[in-house]
Each structure stands twice: as C-alpha cells, then as structure tokens.
Amino acid sequence: MTRKLPNWLQAYLAYTAESESPDEYHTWVGISSIAAVLRRRVFFDMGYFLVYPNMYIVLVSPAGRCKKSTAMRMGKGLFTQIPDIEFSADSTTRERFIQDLSMAFKQEQSALTVHSSEFASMLTSSGMDMVVFLTDIFDSPLEWSHKTKVSGTQKIKAPYLNMLAGTTPDWIAKAMPLDTIGIGLTSRIIFIFHDTPRVRDPIPKLSPEQVALGHLLVSDLQAISRINGEYKFSPEANEVYTKWYRARTQHPNPTGDPRLNGFYERKPIHLIKLAIIVAASMRDETTIEASDLEAAMQLFDTAEAKMPKVFANVGKNPLAVDIEDTLAVVLSRPEGITKAELLNMFKHSVRLEEMFEVLDTLVVIGKIRLNGTKYFPVQEG
Numbered sequence: 474m475t476r477k478l479p480n481w482l483q484a485y486l487a488y489t490a491e492s493e494s495p496d497e498y499h500t501w502v503g504i505s506s507i508a509a510v511l512r513r514r515v516f517f518d519m520g521y522f523l524v525y526p527n528m529y530i531v532l533v534s535p536a537g538r539c540k541k542s543t544a545m546r547m548g549k550g551l552f553t554q555i556p557d558i559e560f561s562a563d564s565t566t567r568e569r570f571i572q573d574l575s576m577a578f579k580q581e582q583s584a585l586t587v588h589s590s591e592f593a594s595m596l597t598s599s600g601m602d603m604v605v606f607l608t609d610i611f612d613s614p615l616e617w618s619h620k621t622k623v624s625g626t627q628k629i630k631a632p633y634l635n636m637l638a639g640t641t642p643d644w645i646a647k648a649m650p651l652d653t654i655g656i657g658l659t660s661r662i663i664f665i666f667h668d669t670p671r672v673r674d675p676i677p678k679l680s681p682e683q684v685a686l687g688h689l690l691v692s693d694l695q696a697i698s699r700i701n702g703e704y705k706f707s708p709e710a711n712e713v714y715t716k717w718y719r720a721r722t723q724h725p726n727p728t729g730d731p732r733l734n735g736f737y738e739r740k741p742i743h744l745i746k747l748a749i750i751v752a753a754s755m756r757d758e759t760t761i762e763a764s765d766l767e768a769a770m771q772l773f774d775t776a777e778a779k780m781p782k783v784f785a786n787v788g789k790n791p792l793a794v795d796i797e798d799t800l801a802v803v804l805s806r807p808e809g810i811t812k813a814e815l816l817n818m819f820k821h822s823v824r825l826e827e828m829f830e831v832l833d834t835l836v837v838i839g840k841i842r843l844n845g846t847k848y849f850p851v852q853e854g
C-alpha cells in the first residue's frame with residue numbers, strides 16, 4: 474500500500490484550517506475517523522485480552538459555540554467514502570443500536586461508528602440501559618449477549634463500536650449524577666473541551682490545494698482501512714511505555730480532581746488505542762514507535778488540561794451551573810453590571826434569593842466584587 478501523505482492527521486488539520494472549529498476538535502475528529510476505518514482488523518495483545526482502537530470521543534463546549542457539529546460533519550464527509558463503513562442513526566435507542574450492530578456483521582466483525590451531534594439525546598433515549606450497553610460494549614468482546622422476555626437472547630458477534638458525539642457542560646451537570654462521573658461510561662470517554670472558536674471567514678473558501686488534499690485524505694484513509702494485524706511496541710516504545718506506566722503509579726491523577734480518577738485508571742488502555750491510531754496515520758507497518766507514544770501522550774496532555782472544565786458544574790450544589798453562568802456574564806462586562814440586570818437575565822432559571830446566594834458566593838471566593846450598585850470582575854494576577 475502506498476501512502477500519498479506523510480501524516481494523515483496533520484494533513485487533516487491543513488484541510489480543515491478554514492473552519493471556525495478549534496484545532497483540538499479537528500484533531501480528535503480525525504482520530505475518530507481513523508478508529509472508524511481500522512475496526513477489529515488491528516489489535517494490541519495485552520496477554521489476557523486484546524485492545525482494539527475504537528474510541529468514545531465527546532466534544533464539549535458551551536451551547537452554540539465552537540461548531541461541534543460542523544467539525545463532526547467534516548470528518549464524516551471523508552470517511553463515508555470508505556467502503557464497508559457502517560453508521561448508526563444520530564439519535565437512536567439501545568434496542569436499535571443492538572439491531573444495527575448485529576446487522577453490521579461482515580468480515581468476521583460487527584463494526585459500527587456512531588456520530589451523535591447531541592450526546593444527550595442518544596443517552597436519554599434509553600436511560601441507564603443505554604449507559605450500561607455502551608459501557609459493556611466498549612471493550613469489544615468476542616460476543617455480547619442479552620436476554621429479554623420478549624425477544625429472547627440477542628447476540629452481537631465480535632462487536633466494535635466507535636463513537637463521536639457532542640454536548641455541553643450544562644447538560645453533563647444537569648443530566649449526569651455526581652456518583653456516575655469518573656466511573657463506568659464516563660471513564661471510557663475522552664472529553665475534549667473548548668470554549669473559543671477560531672476567527673475565520675464566515676463563508677469558508679477552500680483553496681485548490683485544500684480541495685486536492687481532500688482527495689488525498691480519502692485515498693490514504695482507504696489505505697489505512699486495509700491495515701491488518703497485531704500492533705507491537707518497538708523496543709524503544711516498550712521502554713517509554715514501561716517507564717511512563719511505572720511513574721504514574723505514584724501520581725495516577727495529576728489534576729487532583731476525583732471526578733477524573735476513573736479516566737486516569739483507564740488511561741494506559743486509552744494511550745495504547747491512541748498510539749495505534751497515531752502510528753496508522755503515518756504508515757502501514759504495525760509497529761508502534763517511541764515517537765508514536767510520545768505524540769499520543771502530548772495529545773492527552775493537551776486534552777487533560779481542559780478536561781476538568783467538562784465537569785466544572787457537576788456537584789451537589791444545585792446552583793453550580795448558575796454560579797458559572799453568572800460569572801461568565803460578569804466577566805464579559807468589565808464596565809460592571811447591576812443585580813437587577815443579572816436577575817432579569819436569569820429570571821427563568823433562578824429565584825431572587827438564589828441570585829443573592831450566587832452573587833454572595835462569587836464575592837466570597839474572590840471572582841467578582843461589589844462597588845456601589847454594580848458587580849465587577851476581579852482581575853487575577
């Protein structure tokens with residue numbers, strides 16, 4: 474197989490450069506695209522089990538910002554051109570998921586890619602049944618089965634579920650109980666947070682070079698889809714991974730945020746999945762080099778720096794979301810804003826006494842200050 478591009482992921486960033494969506498979104502959409510076409514054709518042997526490169530990636534930003542759906546559509550526009558890639562509906566039930574995966578069986582695997590621009594709608598369609606199903610199927614077992622009173626035993630042979638979705642921090646705070654964060658499904662998800670879109674032309678115009686690059690991306694993605702076999706570490710990569718793995722036992726969660734404990738427990742597996750994808754983006758040989766691992770580590774370092782913001786509003790305080798929203802408004806008004814103006818803005822979500830509590834909290838923790846009748850942001854640093 475002959476590649477036309479030295480690095481598919483870097484080329485994809487060049488192709489998407491005119492989009493308002495941030496680089497991180499396009500990077501992880503590209504990662505999801507490669508995971509979608511690799512399927513169970515490649516794996517990493519962990520002795521007791523095999524690791525496949527499927528990933529659950531969720532793009533997170535405040536509502537209406539950063540063009541999550543746009544970034545997802547751009548990626549899907551490329552890899553839908555690859556033969557034999559199966560997709561699920563954007564919003565579906567668990568039962569339909571099971572049916573779609575069962576019907577996707579071909580070439581000794583049931584591989585399916587999910588694109589859901591509204592992660593909330595996908596999860597709420599079947600409630601905890603969907604959460605449990607997504608959790609169970611993530612590790613790509615040899616077979617998944619489920620007994621029902623009506624349909625009997627439902628089976629999926631060699632499942633491979635790859636997911637890319639979008640949501641907002643507010644939805645996570647309101648719809649996901651505190652005791653579910655960091656365990657189960659959320660520990661299997663790579664959350665990519667961003668809150669600032671790039672400044673670009675509102676009507677993007679692709680250069681002739683970018684149009685040509687789109688065709689090359691599809692061609693190389695077809696080549697990537699034909700990679701087959703076991704990925705192994707090179708001796709240098711094995712040394713890098715072993716050193717990193719042993720060092721992390723002392724400080725497994727560098728953020729100190731207990732809501733990320735589950736993610737960091739699973740990070741070794743996430744890292745191997747991502748290293749496979751990074752390697753596949755550049756060459757057909759099924760060897761993970763030290764540079765692939767280091768690139769994967771850097772991608773995680775960037776994502777993890779913002780990951781706590783995904784759960785910033787999650788907690789026992791029912792006013793957590795309102796505190797963050799009110800702070801955002803005050804920060805946007807350096808000239809100051811009155812309590813009456815804030816209450817008018819949030820009259821549909823908070824009562825008068827709740828607004829008093831929100832403002833008092835922000836003053837006490839030093840985020841805003843009261844001067845006369847107006848609240849002002851506190852300048853940090």
